[in-house]
Structures are given as C-alpha cells and as structure tokens.
Amino acid sequence: MSGGLDNAYSIASPADCLRVYRDWAESYDAGFAAGMDYLLPAHVARAFLAAGGTGPVLDVGAGTGLLAERLVGMGFGGVIDGVDLSPEMLGRAREKAIYRDLVQADVTAPLALAGGYAGIVSSGTFTHGHVGPEALPHILALARRGAQVAISVNTGVFAAQGFAAVLEALPIEGLQLIEVEIYGQAARSMDPAHAGDHALVALFRKA
Numbered sequence: 513m514s515g516g517l518d519n520a521y522s523i524a525s526p527a528d529c530l531r532v533y534r535d536w537a538e539s540y541d542a543g544f545a546a547g548m549d550y551l552l553p554a555h556v557a558r559a560f561l562a563a564g565g566t567g568p569v570l571d572v573g574a575g576t577g578l579l580a581e582r583l584v585g586m587g588f589g590g591v592i593d594g595v596d597l598s599p600e601m602l603g604r605a606r607e608k609a610i611y612r613d614l615v616q617a618d619v620t621a622p623l624a625l626a627g628g629y630a631g632i633v634s635s636g637t638f639t640h641g642h643v644g645p646e647a648l649p650h651i652l653a654l655a656r657r658g659a660q661v662a663i664s665v666n667t668g669v670f671a672a673q674g675f676a677a678v679l680e681a682l683p684i685e686g687l688q689l690i691e692v693e694i695y696g697q698a699a700r701s702m703d704p705a706h707a708g709d710h711a712l713v714a715l716f717r718k719a
C-alpha cells in the first residue's frame with residue numbers, strides 16, 4: 513500500500529492527479545481505506561458536527577465519498593454536495609447516492625458553483641502533492657457568512673506550505689487546529705512508513 517500513498521504524495525500536476533486517482537478509484541475504499549483503518553474522514557465529520565455544522569455542505573476533494581458517509585453515519589441529515597478533480601473518484605461517490613450534486617473541478621482555481629453553503633468539509637485533500645492553501649479563498653467564496661468549516665491539513669504540509677499565513681488573512685473567526693491521527697492500528701502492518709501520519713483539522717467560521 514505504500515505504493516498508493518507514495519504515488520499520491522508525489523503528484524506534481526493536475527494530469528498526474530487524474531492518472532493516479534483514475535487507477536486508485538476502484539480499490540480506494542476496500543484496499544486503502546479499509547486496509548489502513550483510515551480515520552481522517554470520521555475525525556473531520558465529528559469535528560464539524562460537534563461545532564454545530566449544518567447543511568447545505570460542500571465536501572472539497574470528495575473522492576469516493578467517505579466523508580459524506582461518515583457524516584450520514586453520525587446522524588447528519590442535511591444536503592451534501594461534492595467537488596473533486598477525478599471523474600473516477602466521483603463515479604464511486606455517485607454510486608453511494610449520498611450527494612445531491614457532484615461536480616468535477618479543480619479547487620485551486622475560482623469555482624463556478626452556486627455557493628451559499630452553510631458548511632464546508634474536506635478530508636485528505638490538503639496534503640503532499642495535492643491541494644495547497646491557495647485553494648482556501650476559492651472555497652470560502654462558496655460559503656455563506658457564519659458558515660462552519662472543517663478541513664484537514666496534513667501536518668507535513670501545514671507549515672511548509674504556509675497554511676497559517678493564508679488562514680490568518682482570510683475573513684474567518686474562531687480558528688481551532690485539532691491534531692488527529694490519520695490512520696488506525698491496521699496501518700502499522702500495511703504501511704509502517706505512513707502509519708503514524710497526523711493531520712490538523714482546521715475548524716473555523718466564515719466571518
């Protein structure tokens with residue numbers, strides 16, 4: 513499995529991303545997420561709901577839909593939309609029939625979505641080789657005033673890519689950074705190199 517994460521972490525362009533996730537989409541849930549005991553979507557869902565998050569929600573880098581599954585599993589009954597670059601990952605999410613709308617788009621550029629979201633969530637998308645803090649203003653533009661945001665950022669990129677400075681400059685309030693383990697026990701045998709990886713769940717409201 514280290515091939516999967518190593519491939520994903522070394523993505524260097526949108527074309528790379530499309531190729532990696534085209535090949536990973538089919539085995540992502542049963543292979544990667546189950547095999548690694550992938551905890552991050554549940555951490556983000558729990559933080560969002562504990563902060564009083566409501567719908568409609570936009571899931572940024574929705575992938576195969578694991579975060580929406582966790583939200584629904586924790587009792588969330590609101591509308592969830594998703595955006596992702598990979599059509600194959602979105603195809604897997606669509607099969608789960610949880611999302612209202614799923615849109616293929618690059619979140620590092622301004623997004624042609626209607627907006628007005630009361631919640632923004634994201635797990636596993638702000639990480640090595642993926643999406644950096646430059647996407648945050650585009651995403652926040654889709655949120656209504658007072659919207660609750662819960663976004664995971666891999667600790668390995670938080671400082672290196674300057675997330676703190678971008679967050680500080682955004683019109684947000686109540687920022688909390690909650691450190692969580694990305695994977696559970698099973699990851700120790702499957703991929704010892706990444707088993708101990710951590711993320712920060714950035715929790716804040718749009719001012």
Ligand SMILES: C[S@@+](CC[C@H](N)C(=O)[O-])C[C@H]1O[C@@H](n2cnc3c(N)ncnc32)[C@H](O)[C@@H]1O
Pocket residue numbers: 529533552553572573574575576577578579595596597598601617618619620634635636637642643
């Ligand atoms: C590690 S997966 C996480 C998927 C899901 N949120 C989860 O936790 O399982 C990262 C996702 O980010 C998406 N992604 C990467 N770069 C992107 C970009 N620039 N715009 C939109 N989605 C992107 C990938 O296609 C992939 O589905």
